[in-house]
Amino acid sequence: MRLERDDSANEAAWSTFPQFYWRHPVVRAKPQSVTLLKETASSADRTCLMAIQRYYEGAVFYCGLDSLWRWRFPGESYDYDRFWTNVIRYLGETRLRGSQQQVALSTDHLSYSPGEQVQIRLRILDPALMAQLEGQALYASITTPQKDVQMVALKSDPNGEMLYVGAQRARRIGSMVIKSKHAAPGAASDQKPLFDVDHTFQVKMQSLESRDTSADFAAMRNLSKKTGGQYFDYHNMVSVGDLAAAIPADPQVLSEQLTVELWDGGIFLSLFLVLISAEWCIRKWCGLL
């Protein structure tokens, strides 16, 4: 749990707090909870001082200390107020938003051709929930228009992102509904799962032109290079201003090279006609015709 962004400042802030005289006795932290603060002095599992666990649209925050007002020293009410403000905001914001926001289910495209691979992504938006889900098997179900259900296993992202990914080949045509629902292990009822989200995508026959309407950046970059232009996208858009600034303010003389093919002109035709006429006349004059 951090009080400051900078590591050294965070350590310094924690080290200034006075000792607590009492904590609530605990047996252990619940298996799926995330321990935020624990005691170093004692041994075994009975060390949890603060923990959090996601549950449906909200979260349960446990604090086994009843003297956090002692944090008024040495920074007056700064840390105390800040801590509780952030705790209340964290616990209440999901409810205030009016919807479940700790996960987001999506696919890499909204529309697929039959036989194409569908990449399913379940992004975890809450670090506490991500820690809570560690080691658990997650699944997504794909429901076809014919009400057939296919289960897809979701695996945690190998790059360490807060993401679970899965893949399934699109086999049937129609509107498919992906659903991901997960209850806490040992929960008395799955009426209130940790999350319950769905997403829809289409599988249809589609032309090559409309299959991918996204911008082809590589082709545009190649085109600009071959035509002597410059290529801009959102990566280097800031340098567009330099391009305009490079245009000189003084009047410029522009030269242009034109290639005219003589054989295809009127003069060449006239000359040809004159010469051929002269030959004809000479031949006539000499009686060679």
Added chain:
Amino acid sequence: MKQTIGAILFITGTLALGADAPAPTTRGSADETQALQAGRDKAVGPRFPGKDPAFLVLPRPAERNASTKDLLSPQVLETTDKALAYLARTQDPDGGWSDAHFASNTGVTALVCMAFMAEGSRPRIGKYGKQLDAGLEFLLNNVKPGSGVIAGKGNNPYGPMYEHAYATLALLFAYGDMPWRPEIHEVLSNAIEVVKKSQRQDGGWRYEISNMGASDMSVTANVLWVLRTAKKCGFTVPQEGIDKAVNYMEQCAQPDGTFRYRTWGIEASPSLGGTGIIGLCNHGKLDHPLIPRARDRIMYEYHRYTTEDLKTRRYLVYGVFYASVAIYPCGDEYWVPWFKRATELLAAIQRKDGEFWDEHDDLVYPTAMAAIVLQAPLGYLPIYER
């Protein structure tokens, strides 16, 4: 204490409750947001949600107050430890404390209990938890049946209102920390009723628990303290009574920034200026025009006179105690220099066993008041609020 938890707490988890993780985007950081909100709060100033001055929402701090730690120098800590040790040593077998002129006195006991609370102890918990618990039990055992007055046998001969007010205040601070004594709620309800019924016609209170006669500033300020704390604890306190009391304090104000002891008679003194500020602040009137004058008068007194001069003052530690509570809400600009001066003064008058004194050879209540003042930078006792 073996049960205490190491000051260095292990930090784990990835949840950042206090500050956002570093963000590569240009979005405003948590610190910037905090600073912006603090600036906006400062512009708005203190607010009263529900229009009740007892519940004051102060502007949020923009950053940690670094001066607080500096004020508790090793010398101040040593002075405090000696004073608290003296108080712990002098506890009576019945759990209360006695002074030269106040045997088994609930007021003295309440002040000692508040001194231990200012250290961070709570009933049965903390360095002085045992003594504090016994002291609070003593208060609860000295509630007079029928009347609800919390006063023992060694009351002030003029009347028990000081004892009753301080005892009620100490129990209000412990309210919620003594679940094994659920009757504390009824004791406090009755005690607050006693206070409400004994308000005099002029709006204030005095030694005797009666609504007849004239009031004085000192008792009135203490009672206002009790009423505000009672409100914050959830007890019903009528606003008209508080308004009348504040009106009385305004009548006692002098043009030079001091307050008379009563609306007539005895000369004004700077320590009474402290009671005036306390009364007005407890009513939520932080911008009252009388406060700056009284504050400046106290600051002048403590810097104008030498320690030897101040030693000759009557009720010196009592005056320091009032002044501390009065200056604290005025901000660090005044509090830091005043506290340094006050700690010099207190260190100079402390005796070798850790006790403080007054001119009547009372030792316990001055020591308790001095200990409360010395521990004010900790901010644990709710009488020190900004």
